[in-house]
């Protein structure tokens with residue numbers, strides 16, 4: 001690990017910011033492996049830094065004192081409607097009075113804005129930025145494409161709260177690329193040809209994401225979060241093992257897609273189509289911005305199964321995983337009558353996969369990583 005002073009300072013400031021914003025967590029994300037070492041060595045100092053900084057001048061005490069941060073309800077009338085917002089206040093630990101801390105007002109303005117929008121179902125600034133990113137379109141062209149005035153989106157990005165009507169349009173195109181295509185076509189005359197074509201192509205490419213089930217997308221997003229590099233071949237095999245382990249442990253499949261016995265093992269054709277265009281790590285693809293935060297929609301059981309599979313099968317490359325699947329009964333049965341070089345697309349039914357993995361569970365106890373590892377070793381012994 002080659003880390004210099006600058007890296008450490010950069011990391012500390014990131015951690016500090018994350019702690020302050022309450023979004024701090026320790027992740028096993030492979031992308032951040034180096035940071036684990038940094039974390040272990042320096043987190044204690046970060047804690048001290050954050051603590052040490054919780055001091056400021058108290059007007060009541062007329063001196064610098066320590067303060068604590070607390071949540072407080074604030075009732076506010078906006079357009080004749082009463083809202084209760086949770087804001088953050090700093091309390092002097094010596095006299096108990098509220099203290100004015102630099103940055104706190106900005107933070108509360110931001111929090112009130114977010115809570116107001118959430119209460120009214122109005123799109124957030126983050127969502128508008130995300131919209132521009134996934135459809136590869138600038139502020140002005142986006143405004144025009146949606147049928148708004150040219151500077152409307154710019155104003156929203158600066159903090160103006162959209163009307164419910166406009167907010168709903170933004171939300172719809174954010175979750176529906178078909179609708180975005182329609183808007184682009186309607187307002188094509190107002191856009192430059194280049195802007196139109198770029199955004200239209202982006203919308204088409206996002207549409208392909210929606211050809212697989214929501215659950216499948218979330219499982220894939222979670223795998224990408226855990227593993228830095230996943231080849232399409234490896235992804236296919238991991239999905240198959242996840243389906244198998246989940247079926248065995250919980251008596252039902254995790255996603256609805258059907259699996260096919262192709263020459264190179266079990267394949268989910270919709271997922272294959274989805275990733276054939278990716279020329280680099282799909283996790284870096286802007287289309288995946290849509291999935292940001294969506295792994296939250298997986299249940300704890302589902303995450304547990306994915307963790308089990310990623311921590312065991314995920315240690316091997318696609319080729320090795322392919323060999324394992326070739327020695328499993330469901331694939332071997334589905335390929336009966338086909339010689340090695342003949343393509344096939346026989347159904348590997350969810351029931352057949354479940355039956356096989358229930359049997360494997362009885363033999364190996366695959367609710368634990370150790371059981372899965374033993375199974376993998378046995379299968380690899382068979383291969384060699």
Ligand SMILES: [Zn+2]
Pocket residue numbers: 058059060061062065092093094095096097
């Ligand atoms: Zn005080």
